[in-house]
Amino acid sequence: MPPISRRNALLLAGLGVTGTVAGGTGLWLSLNAGPTPVTGEDLGQPAALRSAGGVLATSLEAAPGRFPLAGRPAGALAYNGGIPGPTLRLRAGEVLRLKLVNKLAEPTNLHLHGLHVSPRGNGDNVFLTVDPGASFDYEYQIPAGHPPGLFWYHPHHHGRVAAQIFAGLFGAIIVEDPQPVPAGAERILLVSDTSLDGAGNVAEAALPERLAGREGALLLVNGQANPRLAARPGERERWRIVNCCVSRYLRLRLDGQGMQLLGMDSGRFQSPSEVREVLLAPGNRAELLVTAAAGESSLRALPYDRGSMAGMAGRGMGPAGPAERDGPADPAGTALATLVVSGDPAAAAPAIPAGPAAADLRSAAVAARRQLVLATPMGAGMGAGMGMMGFTINGRVFDERRTDTTVAAGTVEEWTLVNRSPMDHPFHLHVWPMQLIAENGRPVEPAALRDVVNVPANGQVTVRIAFRDFSGRSVYHCHILDHEDLGMMGVIEVR
Numbered sequence: 323m324p325p326i327s328r329r330n331a332l333l334l335a336g337l338g339v340t341g342t343v344a345g346g347t348g349l350w351l352s353l354n355a356g357p358t359p360v361t362g363e364d365l366g367q368p369a370a371l372r373s374a375g376g377v378l379a380t381s382l383e384a385a386p387g388r389f390p391l392a393g394r395p396a397g398a399l400a401y402n403g404g405i406p407g408p409t410l411r412l413r414a415g416e417v418l419r420l421k422l423v424n425k426l427a428e429p430t431n432l433h434l435h436g437l438h439v440s441p442r443g444n445g446d447n448v449f450l451t452v453d454p455g456a457s458f459d460y461e462y463q464i465p466a467g468h469p470p471g472l473f474w475y476h477p478h479h480h481g482r483v484a485a486q487i488f489a490g491l492f493g494a495i496i497v498e499d500p501q502p503v504p505a506g507a508e509r510i511l512l513v514s515d516t517s518l519d520g521a522g523n524v525a526e527a528a529l530p531e532r533l534a535g536r537e538g539a540l541l542l543v544n545g546q547a548n549p550r551l552a553a554r555p556g557e558r559e560r561w562r563i564v565n566c567c568v569s570r571y572l573r574l575r576l577d578g579q580g581m582q583l584l585g586m587d588s589g590r591f592q593s594p595s596e597v598r599e600v601l602l603a604p605g606n607r608a609e610l611l612v613t614a615a616a617g618e619s620s621l622r623a624l625p626y627d628r629g630s631m632a633g634m635a636g637r638g639m640g641p642a643g644p645a646e647r648d649g650p651a652d653p654a655g656t657a658l659a660t661l662v663v664s665g666d667p668a669a670a671a672p673a674i675p676a677g678p679a680a681a682d683l684r685s686a687a688v689a690a691r692r693q694l695v696l697a698t699p700m701g702a703g704m705g706a707g708m709g710m711m712g713f714t715i716n717g718r719v720f721d722e723r724r725t726d727t728t729v730a731a732g733t734v735e736e737w738t739l740v741n742r743s744p745m746d747h748p749f750h751l752h753v754w755p756m757q758l759i760a761e762n763g764r765p766v767e768p769a770a771l772r773d774v775v776n777v778p779a780n781g782q783v784t785v786r787i788a789f790r791d792f793s794g795r796s797v798y799h800c801h802i803l804d805h806e807d808l809g810m811m812g813v814i815e816v817r
């Protein structure tokens with residue numbers, strides 16, 4: 323039986339045959355059942371927890387409850403009672419001690435996305451499980467030379483990663499700049515999506531949704547629907563944006579305002595560059611400088627074609643292209659937040675100090691070259707009933723007992739990531755950042771560091787990675803987290 327796109331599922335739902343298709347109430351049945359979102363609230367900021375005396379010691383309690391989402395209480399999951407969880411702020415060279423308390427009805431654990439820290443022991447070790455009712459003391463030494471920037475934390479318990487993030491478990495981490503970037507205001511914008519059922523609880527996704535990668539009906543910033551921000555003309559604001567969505571790509575625009583990109587992921591540019599648009603795959607971050615111009619503008623997420631599982635016909639072709647999967651996409655996209663600029667003009671903002679010169683691996687000696695093939699073969703046995711579609715890397719689904727890739731510590735490798743499927747897969751490597759070298763054969767200039775790189779449908783990307791500072795076992799995976807949960811993940815050991 324061929325895979326069923328969301329559009330086909332909707333069509334079938336309309337014909338009253340959903341029971342046969344999805345084996346029960348699918349997510350898509352509940353999309354319009356939730357309460358109407360409240361828009362136009364003032365943008366809130368998550369609580370901030372800061373280091374003192376070289377240490378940030380705190381706890382994160384993951385628990386179910388009713389928390390505000392889109393302006394109304396929703397049945398969801400939260401860290402320390404808020405969606406998003408608290409922002410952890412610390413500096414390179416400091417120690418982060420986190421007690422994770424699991425008050426959920428299922429196992430969980432914790433991952434610090436993008437941080438260059440040890441994957442061993444009670445560090446950034448995704449092989450650990452924290453059972454319901456249990457707690458675990460994580461400890462991370464942030465290296466002295468760690469790049470400043472925006473990172474995030476989320477659960478990483480294989481099989482339930484997408485569902486736990488979709489339900490509200492995520493938060494930001496900031497490694498402070500050694501030299502501050504002058505800005506009148508700094509805002510953290512954690513973009514997430516979710517769907518609520520008729521009772522106002524976060525919905526579970528049906529299998530067709532998981533195969534495609536679930537996209538929620540609500541697109542939120544810090545848990546709010548289209549909140550409002552105010553600024554004065556000429557004011558420079560720093561917006562730190564994380565794409566916490568499980569599967570959704572964010573093609574961001576802020577028309578009518580000056581927008582500069584200061585960096586992406588942990589890669590700060592030496593100087594910011596003017597941009598019209600920024601594409602964030604799931605897991606990516608952007609640091610933007612916004613120079614406010616009088617008037618009202620909206621930060622929008624425009625439609626992005628990431629391909630689809632159906633038809634195997636390639637993106638934009640065939641009857642089940644992504645635009646059709648969700649109905650005709652609105653070319654204006656979705657308003658994420660509204661910036662209102664009025665009042666007396668602000669004084670001109672001081673110059674931005676230059677960032678560090680980017681290390682460039684293009685001239686490095688390459689110790690090994692590898693190819694990793696991402697594919698979605700039929701009959702690869704994920705055993706989930708419908709579809710029988712496998713999510714594989716080099717032909718294998720994830721098995722935590724198997725080591726797929728062994729790397730010599732201290733070396734530089736070049737990896738070619740090949741996508742043999744009709745949809746994009748955002749490839750993520752833990753611990754060690756990747757330098758983009760080429761996309762579909764075109765060289766990428768200048769040097770750009772990422773921890774999530776998009777591998778386009780039926781395309782390929784080349785990266786180089788310096789496996790420095792740490793050894794141990796960790797993972798790489800597709801950051802469409804439904805795909806990761808379905809097995810598109812591999813184990814790396816650096817030794």
Ligand code: C2O
Binds near residue numbers: 752
């Ligand atoms: Cu943000 Cu392994 O994940």
Ligand code: CU
Binds near residue numbers: 433
């Ligand atoms: Cu990660």
Ligand code: CU
Binds near residue numbers: 806
């Ligand atoms: Cu994927």
